[in-house]
Amino acid sequence: MGSIKRVEEESEKIYRVLYNELSKANNIAILSCGNSKGLAQHLFTILKIAKTNMSVFFLDADYAYNILLPYIGEEIDVAILFTDTKSSKCLFRIYQSLLLSGIKTIALVHRILSEEERNIIKRYDEYITVVEIDRDIYRISILHANLRLGLALSKGSSARIERIARELEVASIVEELSKRYYREINELERCRTILYTKSLQSVGEELSEMGFNSIELPLMKNIDTIQKPVLMIYTTVEEHIVNELLMEFMRKGISKEDILSIRINTDPFTAPIYGHILLLLYSYK
Incomplete structure (x- = not known):
């Protein structure tokens, strides 16, 4: 790449x-x-x-x-x-x-x-x-x-x-990310709302520039205004925020079938890099 x-x-x-x-x-x-x-x-x-x-x-x-x-x-x-x-x-x-x-x-x-x-x-x-x-x-x-x-x-x-330091070799993780998130990359375009956690703020800002409706978590607006399907992109250390929201989604009738998730299991310092690699894979697919 x-x-x-x-x-x-x-x-x-x-x-x-x-x-x-x-x-x-x-x-x-x-x-x-x-x-x-x-x-x-x-x-x-x-x-x-x-x-x-x-x-x-x-x-x-x-x-x-x-x-x-x-x-x-x-x-x-x-x-x-x-x-x-x-x-x-x-x-x-x-x-x-x-x-x-x-x-x-x-x-x-x-x-x-x-x-x-x-x-x-x-x-x-x-x-x-x-x-x-x-x-x-x-x-x-x-x-x-x-x-x-x-x-x-x-x-x-x-x-x-x-x-x-060992995670700075970004070329070595591109193929792995491409395979792991193949479905999410290919379905990104149909997602009407993308929710992201604070450590991935730069990813959310990039998505906004690309024309997506991206919103930072914790969710500040009325959950009833969220349009589906929804993509949630977050890090492991922020997973508790996502779990709280998923419970609220279920109460509001948003089913699991309407939600895609990208969970990045790495340090929040390097997680945004992984997120941006996924956006590059989407842009050049």
């Missing part, structure tokens, strides 16, 4: 840029535009575990650009910026705020920059390092790079981070 090789190449590029800055930084701001909070949350959690003495926070960029950053800019060593494909206005606003504050920034963006965006970046390239990533592998490449970064920063101090 050629896209997996591209993931590894993009991941290497992202990792090197991040490590070069974050290995010598103490105060990190992680900012997200649009549907990219899953990536921000993933990096935030890994940094907090890999390097416990590092000060890290993440915020919605549209909230932070004029409410917070102007007042704390001097305290930030590096800002990491994530985005989706539809948030160019948010990018412009946060670029301007970061530049005015003189904050060193790494912007991880889709490889669809407009000429206007490129011109802005060129004027301020001493502050902004832009890493362009192919649209179809944007999230999975960043997730993979986040894990590599965690391993490098922890230097053996985190047993949990060290345990996931």
